[in-house]
Amino acid sequence: MLPLVLYDILSKLPGNSWSPNPAKPRFVLSYKNLPFDTVFVEYCDIAPKMKEIGASPNKRDGSEVYTLPVLSDPNTGALITDSWAIAVYLDETYPEKPVFPKGSRGLIRSFDSAVGALLRASLEFSLLRSSQILNERGQKFFINVREAFFGEKVDEWSPEGQKRDAQWEALEQKYYGSAKIWYEEIEGKWIMGDTFSYADIIFAAHSFWLKKVCRDDEWKRIASLHDGRWKKLLAEAEKECNLV
Ligand SMILES: N[C@@H](CCC(=O)N[C@@H](CS)C(=O)NCC(=O)O)C(=O)O
Incomplete structure (x- = not known):
């Protein structure tokens, strides 16, 4: 192959x-x-x-x-x-090891939309940090595209203070807070219980992104949230996918 x-x-x-x-x-x-x-x-x-x-x-x-x-x-x-x-x-x-267990695609699609909507309130912060890990040419382009999208200059996306604090509150309470409720409903490690699926990949990919672009103290803050369960879940998803 x-x-x-x-x-x-x-x-x-x-x-x-x-x-x-x-x-x-x-x-x-x-x-x-x-x-x-x-x-x-x-x-x-x-x-x-x-x-x-x-x-x-x-x-x-x-x-x-x-x-x-x-x-x-x-x-x-x-x-x-x-x-x-x-x-x-x-x-x-390549149907072996499906990431969409039979009949799950519609529900996982809704999960994808829900996760995206919950991340929206902290997006300017996450994209500010994303812009900072790009090379100069890529960074300029990225900032131009997002400034047009947000209708705000990059300095206004996530200035330290009230606006940044509200974005963090949304990330911790809306995004990870909702995830805590979902994951507490589950009997098993994954969204579908004992069955690993694309829903877990969507969730892991977002934590992976934050881990990569956030500063050390910011990632530590996420990693220690809810007794460290999101850091642990990311590590488990990476292991399940042979990425570590
Ligand atoms: N729904 C698309 C979204 C892809 C997307 O927006 N990719 C971004 C990077 S994460 C991109 O390539 N943006 C190019 C641009 O905005 O010019 C997917 O899931 O693949």
């Missing part, structure tokens, strides 16, 4: 990986033990590079945007844009 190719976003961090959406297919590929290579692309080169390889653009608020992750599968000729579409493709093409 030829290795698949995952297109991910370049950063200054050792090992490069940081971004939550490309992290999701990385978890899936590793969980399924599929061979793959990663091509890291500078943020500002995503559109030209994806056009060059013939990838389809994604949709954002009705307009077309070239986004990562993109997966190329030389075994079938498939070239897939979007983390969700990649996960569905991988499960359909």
